[in-house]
Amino acid sequence: MKKRAMKSSLAAHSAPQIQAIERRLFLKQGLSLGALALLSGCELTEDGAVQRVLTSMSRWNDAAQGWLFNPDKLAPEYPASAITTPFPFNAYYGEDEVRAVDASSYQLELAGLIRDKKPWGLLELYALPQTSQITRHICVEGWSAIGKWGGVRFSTFLERIGADTSAKYVGFKCLDDYYSSIDMASALHPQTLLAFRYADQILPPKYGFPMKLRIPTKLGFKNPKHIAAMFVTNTHPGGYWEDQGYNWFSGS
Amino acid sequence: MKLLMALATAVALVSGVSAYAADSNSGPGKPMKMDEPMPTKMKKPGMKKGDVKKAAEKKQREMTPMIEKESADAPKH
Numbered sequence: 001m002k003k004r005a006m007k008s009s010l011a012a013h014s015a016p017q018i019q020a021i022e023r024r025l026f027l028k029q030g031l032s033l034g035a036l037a038l039l040s041g042c043e044l045t046e047d048g049a050v051q052r053v054l055t056s057m058s059r060w061n062d063a064a065q066g067w068l069f070n071p072d073k074l075a076p077e078y079p080a081s082a083i084t085t086p087f088p089f090n091a092y093y094g095e096d097e098v099r100a101v102d103a104s105s106y107q108l109e110l111a112g113l114i115r116d117k118k119p120w121g122l123l124e125l126y127a128l129p130q131t132s133q134i135t136r137h138i139c140v141e142g143w144s145a146i147g148k149w150g151g152v153r154f155s156t157f158l159e160r161i162g163a164d165t166s167a168k169y170v171g172f173k174c175l176d177d178y179y180s181s182i183d184m185a186s187a188l189h190p191q192t193l194l195a196f197r198y199a200d201q202i203l204p205p206k207y208g209f210p211m212k213l214r215i216p217t218k219l220g221f222k223n224p225k226h227i228a229a230m231f232v233t234n235t236h237p238g239g240y241w242e243d244q245g246y247n248w249f250s251g252s
Numbered sequence: 253m254k255l256l257m258a259l260a261t262a263v264a265l266v267s268g269v270s271a272y273a274a275d276s277n278s279g280p281g282k283p284m285k286m287d288e289p290m291p292t293k294m295k296k297p298g299m300k301k302g303d304v305k306k307a308a309e310k311k312q313r314e315m316t317p318m319i320e321k322e323s324a325d326a327p328k329h
Contacts, residue, residue, distance in 0.1 A: 092291070092292050092295070092304055097283070097301075111320075111323070113323060140294060164326065173308070173312075176304075177304045178308070179308050205281070231319055233315075235315065235318045235319065235322065238311065241294060244294075
């Protein structure tokens with residue numbers, strides 16, 4: 001009886017210490033696994049199963065960011081004196097290779113969960129209510145710049161075309177082959193614009209003529225230029241850089 | 253009043269486009285050299301400019317049937 005009591009007393013006292021050791025061991029093994037993963041580098045991450053795990057973790061990350069996203073929180077706006085001159089050009093090609101677009105024949109194509117899919121010409125787009133913003137473009141490469149963008153609120157356009165705003169995603173295809181997509185909550189954010197102007201002038205080719213998405217709540221690569229088509233969908237559309245492993249949500 | 257403002261904005265933008273079209277800088281850019289490495293820091297080793305077009309075509313092939321099906325299955329407004 002006395003022996004049994006001693007044994008249970010000993011077990012009660014040692015349990016926290018054993019748990020601490022087990023925790024340390026678990027962390028140590030976890031770190032070792034992490035180090036092994038880093039050491040083996042590319043070969044390990046090329047594996048299909050590892051890619052699937054990483055993709056599902058990234059999707060979880062997107063879902064968490066989507067959950068934390070406050071559709072009423074505005075990105076900071078700046079005075080004209082803060083504008084970066086010249087505003088940097090950035091793309092996967094050189095500035096001399098910017099795609100030339102014929103304004104007279106340009107039409108924005110629509111697809112997916114949209115009631116009225118008729119294509120939009122530039123003059124029709126310009127006739128929509130216009131607004132402007134001076135906001136900071138933040139590039140994933142580590143630089144940022146402030147610019148003045150003008151255009152129509154994307155939510156106004158989505159409403160005008162009868163987009164199903166209960167759908168999850170809006171995807172974009174661009175004339176320079178780039179493609180990307182955003183979540184519907186960010187699409188409906190009041191500062192998300194279909195931008196037709198930069199610094200009160202028609203959007204220059206290097207900044208995405210005839211139209212770019214200006215979304216100051218997300219990183220620069222989520223601001224596609226030279227938009228040719230857009231679609232509303234519940235199927236995750238990804239994006240060029242996103243499919244290379246960059247975080248899809250990439251927002252505040 | 254709003255209609256007038258929209259009209260004025262449209263006129264201003266149309267004249268801007270006309271001026272833009274007349275600008276000699278609006279001519280076609282140099283054709284993209286698809287086999288060249290991307291200039292962006294975002295690239296991974298070995299990435300070339302032409303990779304974007306290939307990826308876009310693949311994405312288009314994957315997404316189009318799904319988007320069309322979704323659209324066909326959606327209740328009509």
